[in-house]
Amino acid sequence: MTKTSISAELIAQHNQQHAARVRLDYESLGEQLARRHVDIDRLKADVARFTVAVPSWGVGTGGTRFARFPGKGEPRNVFDKIQDCGVIQQLVRCTPTVSPHFPWDKCSDYVELREHAQSHGLAFDAVNSNTFSDQPGQALSYKFGSLTHADPAVRAQAVAHNLECIEIGKKLGSKAITVWIGDGANFPGQNHFRRAFERYLASNQQIYAALPADWRMFLEHKMFEPAFYATVIQDWGSSLLAAQSLGDKARCLVDLGHHAPNTNIEMIVARLVHAGKLAGFHFNDSKYGDDDLDSGSINPFQLFLVFNELVDAAQSGASNFDPAYMLDQSHNVTDPIESLMTSAITVQRCYTQALLVDRVALTAYQDANDVLMAAQTLKQAFHTDVTPVLQTIRMEAGGVVDPVVAYRASSYRVHVAAVRPTSGPSSGIV
Numbered sequence: 075m076t077k078t079s080i081s082a083e084l085i086a087q088h089n090q091q092h093a094a095r096v097r098l099d100y101e102s103l104g105e106q107l108a109r110r111h112v113d114i115d116r117l118k119a120d121v122a123r124f125t126v127a128v129p130s131w132g133v134g135t136g137g138t139r140f141a142r143f144p145g146k147g148e149p150r151n152v153f154d155k156i157q158d159c160g161v162i163q164q165l166v167r168c169t170p171t172v173s174p175h176f177p178w179d180k181c182s183d184y185v186e187l188r189e190h191a192q193s194h195g196l197a198f199d200a201v202n203s204n205t206f207s208d209q210p211g212q213a214l215s216y217k218f219g220s221l222t223h224a225d226p227a228v229r230a231q232a233v234a235h236n237l238e239c240i241e242i243g244k245k246l247g248s249k250a251i252t253v254w255i256g257d258g259a260n261f262p263g264q265n266h267f268r269r270a271f272e273r274y275l276a277s278n279q280q281i282y283a284a285l286p287a288d289w290r291m292f293l294e295h296k297m298f299e300p301a302f303y304a305t306v307i308q309d310w311g312s313s314l315l316a317a318q319s320l321g322d323k324a325r326c327l328v329d330l331g332h333h334a335p336n337t338n339i340e341m342i343v344a345r346l347v348h349a350g351k352l353a354g355f356h357f358n359d360s361k362y363g364d365d366d367l368d369s370g371s372i373n374p375f376q377l378f379l380v381f382n383e384l385v386d387a388a389q390s391g392a393s394n395f396d397p398a399y400m401l402d403q404s405h406n407v408t409d410p411i412e413s414l415m416t417s418a419i420t421v422q423r424c425y426t427q428a429l430l431v432d433r434v435a436l437t438a439y440q441d442a443n444d445v446l447m448a449a450q451t452l453k454q455a456f457h458t459d460v461t462p463v464l465q466t467i468r469m470e471a472g473g474v475v476d477p478v479v480a481y482r483a484s485s486y487r488v489h490v491a492a493v494r495p496t497s498g499p500s501s502g503i504v
């Protein structure tokens with residue numbers, strides 16, 4: 075039996091208040107879509123299968139390089155984090171998995187952790203390794219790199235950590251490891267570019283060799299930070315070279331925040347699909363750099379355009395196409411649970427809108443060089459308010475019409491704040 079933090083009565087009452095209105099909105103949207111030859115019930119069935127993983131680190135309050143302002147009732151450990159993720163899933167019903175990060179989520183009994191997650195209706199998604207910061211008691215420092223470090227002993231330590239993550243992941247039921255490293259240079263001359271990349275490949279070969287047969291390795295690129303001059307895996311080109319040289323199980327993960335402003339990310343997605351190397355996503359949004367803002371909060375159209383490529387790839391039967399969807403956000407000024415719920419729904423919304431693109435018409439406009447109508451075809455889908463579809467899916471799955479309203483009404487944050495002491499102010503990003 076699934077443990078529920080939000081009471082069944084509250085959920086029932088909330089939905090009762092909204093059910094009649096949602097039904098009318100759904101019918102009205104259904105009529106509108108029927109005129110576009112879209113069957114709303116089929117659309118709903120497609121969208122109901124869509125899920126996105128929640129990052130375990132996202133339920134704690136984040137920070138910047140300058141400060142962190144802790145919130146009330148923050149999770150004290152991975153068990154609390156899972157409880158918070160359970161609330162998200164209970165209300166939105168499209169986030170049934172959690173992506174853990176080690177050593178942040180280390181615990182003494184992973185069988186117990188897996189059972190704890192199951193009891194909250196959750197399973198585990200990709201495990202993430204951390205060789206971008208030093209941990210208390212760690213033998214060798216990652217100050218000058220990890221998997222690409224000049225010293226083979228540091229590289230060996232970083233490889234060993236990744237192997238440990240795979241072992242933990244096996245116990246948790248994960249099927250992938252995401253490797254992101256902060257390795258690089260802050261000054262010209264600091265690193266030998268080719269040697270650093272060669273060391274990256276050699277270290278990753280050892281990790282790759284330890285992957286179980288049904289696992290994947292997700293390589294995550296990032297343009298800059300903490301290496302501000304030259305990051306070893308700074309873009310999808312380096313990531314693709316690495317994935318191709320490692321083998322079939324290695325794929326390229328796209329974190330939306332890891333590109334220069336104005337980069338055409340949807341085109342990167344199309345290229346990775348073409349290469350059969352798209353691992354999946356870390357969804358978030360940004361204005362300037364790796365801001366880790368809530369998905370779709372700055373540029374929802376970009377998110378839609380990414381999903382436009384994904385739906386196109388799925389519908390045209392692209393090979394090796396099975397992307398993993400995860401959020402990767404830092405919530406500095408909002409309640410993380412509220413941000414993650416609204417972000418998951420935003421991602422689900424963009425997927426739904428992308429399903430509405432009239433692809434036959436779009437192809438015809440593209441082939442006829444009818445630029446304006448091609449663009450309008452995308453805009454028509456993007457401008458469709460699919461809220462009634464998402465609300466109906468949530469209600470039918472046992473979630474709620476308006477997750478933030480229900481969450482606030484539950485006073486969950488107040489309840490957990492009573493048992494979880496507020497962590498002191500701290501500096502530095504988490």
Ligand code: PSV
Pocket residue numbers: 131202254294296329356364402504
């Ligand atoms: C790095 O900025 C990143 O996007 C990687 O995915 C990390 O694992 C994550 O953020 C958490 O710091």
Ligand code: MN
Pocket residue numbers: 254294329356402
């Ligand atoms: Mn990321």
